[in-house]
Amino acid sequence: MFLITLFAILFGSLFVPNIWFENWVSPILLISNLAIGVVLVSKKRFLYIVLLVLLILTFLIQVRDAFTETLNTSLSLLKLACYFLFYAIVSLEIIKQVAKAKSIKSNVILGLISGYISLGLLAFFMFLTIEIIEPNSFSGLVLEVDANLNLKEQLLYFSYVTLLTIGYGEIVPVSELAQKGAILVALIGQFYLVILTAIVVGKYINQQSE
Structure with missing residues (x-):
C-alpha cells in the first residue's frame, strides 16, 4: 500500500484534472501515505x-x-x-531494513523502490521550502494561471530529474542554497543506487549460491 500511494502521488495528476488533484486528491494521498508509514513502524515505539x-x-x-x-x-x-x-525517517528505515535483510525477497525489492521514490519526495519538499523562503531560487519555472500549482508540479519534476541525475537543464537552481540542495540530492541519489544496489545484488548472489 505504501508503494501504491507513492505512485498515485507521482502520477495521479495524469488521470485527475490538475486543480482537483492538487487541492483534494494529492493531500489525501499524502496523508494516507503518512498513515501507512506510521503503521509500518508501529513496532518501534519512538x-x-x-x-x-x-x-x-x-x-x-x-x-x-x-x-x-x-x-x-x-x-x-x-x-x-x-x-x-517523515520521508527522511522512512527513507532511513527502509535503507536499514534493506541493509539488514538476510535474504532477498519481493518485499526487499519493493522496499528498495519505495525508498528511492521517498527520496524524490524528500527532495521535492526541500526545494519547495527553498523556493518559499528564497523566491526565484530556480530559473526556468513557467508559472501560468495557477502559479502555486505549476510551481509544485515543476519542482516535483525537477526533484526527480536531479535525483536521477538526468539534468535536462530547463530548470536551473540559481541561488546558492538551491544549488547546494541540488548537489546533495544528486549525491544521495547516486549513493543510494550504487551502495544499496551493490548490497542487494551481493546478497542475492550469495543466496543463489547457498
Missing part, C-alpha cells in the same frame, strides 16, 4: 510516536488549508517540515 505526531500536525494543517483561502506561510513551512521529516 519512531511510531514521532511519525504519529507528524501525521496529526500535517492533518490539522491540511484541514485548515482546505477550509481557508488565506495562505499562512508559517503553517505552510511547518507542513513542509513535517513531510520532510
Whole structure:
C-alpha cells in the first residue's frame, strides 16, 4: 500500500484534472501515505510516536488549508517540515531494513523502490521550502494561471530529474542554497543506487549460491 500511494502521488495528476488533484486528491494521498508509514513502524515505539505526531500536525494543517483561502506561510513551512521529516525517517528505515535483510525477497525489492521514490519526495519538499523562503531560487519555472500549482508540479519534476541525475537543464537552481540542495540530492541519489544496489545484488548472489 505504501508503494501504491507513492505512485498515485507521482502520477495521479495524469488521470485527475490538475486543480482537483492538487487541492483534494494529492493531500489525501499524502496523508494516507503518512498513515501507512506510521503503521509500518508501529513496532518501534519512538519512531511510531514521532511519525504519529507528524501525521496529526500535517492533518490539522491540511484541514485548515482546505477550509481557508488565506495562505499562512508559517503553517505552510511547518507542513513542509513535517513531510520532510517523515520521508527522511522512512527513507532511513527502509535503507536499514534493506541493509539488514538476510535474504532477498519481493518485499526487499519493493522496499528498495519505495525508498528511492521517498527520496524524490524528500527532495521535492526541500526545494519547495527553498523556493518559499528564497523566491526565484530556480530559473526556468513557467508559472501560468495557477502559479502555486505549476510551481509544485515543476519542482516535483525537477526533484526527480536531479535525483536521477538526468539534468535536462530547463530548470536551473540559481541561488546558492538551491544549488547546494541540488548537489546533495544528486549525491544521495547516486549513493543510494550504487551502495544499496551493490548490497542487494551481493546478497542475492550469495543466496543463489547457498
